[in-house]
Amino acid sequence: MGIHPTAIIESGAQLHPSVQVGAYSIIERGAVIGPGCVIESCVRIYGATRMGRDNRIGHGATIGAEPQDLGYRPELSKPLTIGDCNHFKEGVNISRGIKTNQGTRIGDHNFLMAYAHIGHDCTVGDYNIFANTATLAGHAEVENQVFLSGQTAVHQFCRIGAVSMIAGVTGVPQDVPPFVIADGHRARIIGLNLVGLRRNGYTQAQRSTIKAVYRVIFRSGLRQAAALAKAERDYPSPQTRQIARFIESSRRGVISFA
Structure with a gap:
């Protein structure tokens, strides 16, 4: 061409x-x-x-x-x-x-x-x-x-x-x-x-961990800092750290569940 x-x-x-x-x-x-x-x-x-x-x-x-x-x-x-x-x-x-x-x-x-x-x-x-x-x-x-x-x-x-x-x-x-x-x-x-x-290769175990982490963060009734600390303590994983660091570094705040 x-x-x-x-x-x-x-x-x-x-x-x-x-x-x-x-x-x-x-x-x-x-x-x-x-x-x-x-x-x-x-x-x-x-x-x-x-x-x-x-x-x-x-x-x-x-x-x-x-x-x-x-x-x-x-x-x-x-x-x-x-x-x-x-x-x-x-x-x-x-x-x-x-x-x-x-x-x-x-x-x-x-x-x-x-x-x-x-x-x-x-x-x-x-x-x-x-x-x-x-x-x-x-x-x-x-x-x-x-x-x-x-x-x-x-x-x-x-x-x-x-x-x-x-x-x-x-x-x-x-x-x-x-x-x-x-x-x-x-x-x-x-x-x-x-x-x-699934398409990006996350295993069932990883998906279950991510689900559990979000349940702690948004459904436990804990304040954000306490919820993040509990999630990292109870479900240590790279995905947990990724979620926690993202939320901790937010300047505009994070959307919540409907």
Whole structure:
């Protein structure tokens, strides 16, 4: 495929020779595109973008756009850094950073369906799936192996824990701890993400431990610190520590059971 003759590659953009660029796409000066990337038609890649290898960018996506922040000025621009083997479908919009030195960061093997949005200064890990129009406001954090269903809206500064799932048309106002399913107009925990846990290799014993830990934290009637201490004492495991550290480090608070 190579580079389509209608594409515009500004002087100063760095593209590996193996990169493919479709019709009417624009890649600004300063952008860095790694080997094996496929840029489809009518894509705009802004100059603050640093992209690894084997990424695929769908028709009409805007990558590294100016933040949707009223305080943005060009001199405040921070980078958008994208890892390897991500697939961004049609109309995906990802903002560069503005308020943190690292800017916006996306890891490896993520799949963003049509019109998903990642706001400025967000951090997204690996192997996550964003269904159509799933949206992260600025400074949100998504760990690994998360599924965000269609029309999910995550409030700024919220965190989504690993191997969790957010149901469609859900607003997320606080942190979602690992391994759960969240649903509702304002997200509440409705159970464990058992399908996701199985698919990611968690054993029956591990799943049972996670269930017991959440029962202690949310159903024991203990205050949070005491409940976390009891969970770690009664059910020592890497998953218990992961849940406890996530909750202890929360700044916005953690959603509870419905």
